[in-house]
Amino acid sequence: MTVELEKSPRPVGRLKIQKRADLVTEEIKQLITQKNLRPGDKLPMEKELQRLFSVSKSTIREALKSLEVQGLITISTGPTGGATIMEVPLERTFQLLQNYLFFKEVSMEDIYAARRLLEPELAAGSVPFLSDEQLAALEQNIQTCQPASQEPSLLVRQRQADLDFHDILAAANPNPFLRFACELINEMLRRLVVFSTQTPPEEHTRFGCANVKIHTEIAKAARARDSERVRALMKAHMEEASEYVKRLDGRLDGRLILDSEMAPRPRPLS
Amino acid sequence: MTVELEKSPRPVGRLKIQKRADLVTEEIKQLITQKNLRPGDKLPMEKELQRLFSVSKSTIREALKSLEVQGLITISTGPTGGATIMEVPLERTFQLLQNYLFFKEVSMEDIYAARRLLEPELAAGSVPFLSDEQLAALEQNIQTCQPASQEPSLLVRQRQADLDFHDILAAANPNPFLRFACELINEMLRRLVVFSTQTPPEEHTRFGCANVKIHTEIAKAARARDSERVRALMKAHMEEASEYVKRLDGRLDGRLILDSEMAPRPRPLS
């Protein structure tokens, strides 16, 4: 089976001519959709793909690179090596989204405007689906968040641990879209929040205490499987947090996120 | 100025070794952040980049390809050619997001769960910022949406025109994050919705009429700069639409979106 690619620079139907490598990328994508390849399935190896599309090594290499950057495949060397379909990792998606938002000026309040709306619904929707492990993880998380020292770097780490609480809730929600939206918000807050060092540490500590308090209540209501109470508590939590954030002068540190920065976030158990 | 890249396979600090090309990609990203390059600025040409990072042609090519796929640069030939920084297009971001959602099973209702929450707030927030052109565009859009025929392909196109209404509202909102979230939702609905052909056309027409009616009211309230009324109307609109969608058996057509499909959406005037 050989797929024929248009070789001549397309008669210009007002469509911009595409590069060879990009055409091959699309062909491969169609192959994936067509043959309904699932994560774990393998693409033919480079040499075969070269033959299949009648292109050179460097072209097929670029095409594979494109798919790799998009997070659709991983490439490995050695026997049995080659391109393997994979489910696009959440982290990769975040990174690509950060590229988009790099040039926009997103403020903390902008994000909270969406967070206020989504989180209560997310939390309420998660309640019926929380496993015992997840409930335990919520309670466990509250312990780690107890405000201890006022050492600056520790304060930031604590704020980030706060966000783990919300990630655990998100993980339990059956709505993949809502889940994604909230995980995105958490990730942005986690990664980009740089609180002004001007802010007095007491303010931070107070923020931490308030969080622990309401998280405790939410965890309790979740154990009682009281969705409506969780929703109400989360709503209050979000409004309170909005206020704190305004005062804390949180701002987003807009820069390009590197792959090497993307690794080590402990995934909450699903 | 020459940047030295670690050449030896990194002493394995539990970090997975990265490919040369990916290291170069990161170096270039740092270059962009560091030198604060803005859209329109140019990267050095390939030969220079080769020298700068002491890598071969194909390696630098792969690195540039990576940045191109991420939407951060465009590459052109000719004397003034080379890599030019660009603002990541919204469409590219959508596409990369679709890759992520390709493997998840997102239902229509999943999306509407988020839409119900976000759209009323978005619309209300846009009201004070709507320009005369945008108000006119809203009213204009309602005209094009008047249900005419019941021809199947036309019905789908009409549903998509409905979404333009919401895109116009989104474009006026000053919150870039909320705007992005709603534009994403619109795009997903626009591109991926495939209504069951089982559904009787009358039902579609009724849906279209209901939309026109409430869009008309929303446009009127927007002209009157009545944010609260717009919020309330949009809330009702979303709830009504949710119900219709359930009955219409709308589902998402999960597949990989190709570059070639990404082009021709008329951007609403900002």
Place this chain on the structure above:
DNA sequence: AAATCCGGTTTATAATGATAAATAGAATAG
């Protein structure tokens, strides 16, 4: 004088071949 053509220059794009590095699995030593 303005527009068009045309060839040269610059740059990316594509192809090919050669060598290095990584890996899985078999063979082997302890």
Place this chain on the structure above:
DNA sequence: CTATTCTATTTATCATTATAAACCGGATTT
């Protein structure tokens, strides 16, 4: 039986050459 070394296979990287696209400026035409 375990751990190590070996080997075959495949990608990763480099180097070189050829091709194609885009731009520039001068000559030619209108």
